[in-house]
Amino acid sequence: MAQSDHVFVMVDALDVTAKKLADQGLRETRRRQHPGQGTENVCFAFDNLFVELLTINNIADVQSPLIKRTKLYERAQWKTQQTCPFGIAWRKQEGNPNVSAPTWSFCPPYLPAGMFVPVLTSSDDPREPFLFQGIGSTAPKDWPAEQRGGLQHQSELYGVSAVSLLLPNAMTASQGLRAFAAATELTIHTNTDEKYGMQLQISDVHGKHSAQLQLPACELVRQ
Numbered sequence: 001m002a003q004s005d006h007v008f009v010m011v012d013a014l015d016v017t018a019k020k021l022a023d024q025g026l027r028e029t030r031r032r033q034h035p036g037q038g039t040e041n042v043c044f045a046f047d048n049l050f051v052e053l054l055t056i057n058n059i060a061d062v063q064s065p066l067i068k069r070t071k072l073y074e075r076a077q078w079k080t081q082q083t084c085p086f087g088i089a090w091r092k093q094e095g096n097p098n099v100s101a102p103t104w105s106f107c108p109p110y111l112p113a114g115m116f117v118p119v120l121t122s123s124d125d126p127r128e129p130f131l132f133q134g135i136g137s138t139a140p141k142d143w144p145a146e147q148r149g150g151l152q153h154q155s156e157l158y159g160v161s162a163v164s165l166l167l168p169n170a171m172t173a174s175q176g177l178r179a180f181a182a183a184t185e186l187t188i189h190t191n192t193d194e195k196y197g198m199q200l201q202i203s204d205v206h207g208k209h210s211a212q213l214q215l216p217a218c219e220l221v222r223q
Contacts, residue, residue: 002183005091005134008052009215010076018042024220025155036109038062045140047159071126087130092137101179122176131180166197
């Protein structure tokens with residue numbers, strides 16, 4: 001089974017949303033701008049994957065020919081346009097199986113020359129999540145100490161044990177999305193309120209479920 005590398009959610013106010021998570025006990029791991037892509041992020045890392053808050057900071061760049069196919073601009077309008085605010089990446093890792101679905105090569109300007117990101121063609125539909133291969137090859141717990149920090153251990157939160165995607169009731173998952181789910185730990189469900197949602201089950205040090213992170217609300221619910 002392919003391992004998930006990270007998930008992202010499009011947000012309007014990056015610092016406000018990051019503070020909301022921090023106020024609930026999560027520790028910010030890193031933040032970064034994406035020159036030429038028109039976005040920036042704040043990331044919160046758990047042992048095995050990280051959550052990325054992603055926002056647009058340059059409309060011209062995000063709508064440029066090089067970036068336009070990602071539909072990041074449309075995804076950022078999810079509150080009014082019924083687009084999907086999520087992205088999910090699987091980890092590039094030796095021995096990690098690939099997702100059996102067509103892809104295209106995304107070459108954002110901030111990556112070194114010759115490097116590209118495989119993106120499932122099903123992501124051309126902004127009503128579906130942006131599905132792609134992450135550029136990293138290791139889980140956050142294996143990052144250098146100066147990069148991983150304390151992860152979320154200060155809040156007794158360790159690994160993400162399950163990722164659930166909630167689709168609007170009238171929507172049917174594409175073949176590409178179903179292939180992605182079959183190759184990873186992602187499960188797909190129908191949301192009764194006609195909205196998109198994502199739920200991350202988070203375990204304690206003993207591997208027992210102790211919290212659920214609900215997106216796009218960015219609410220941490222202790223269990």
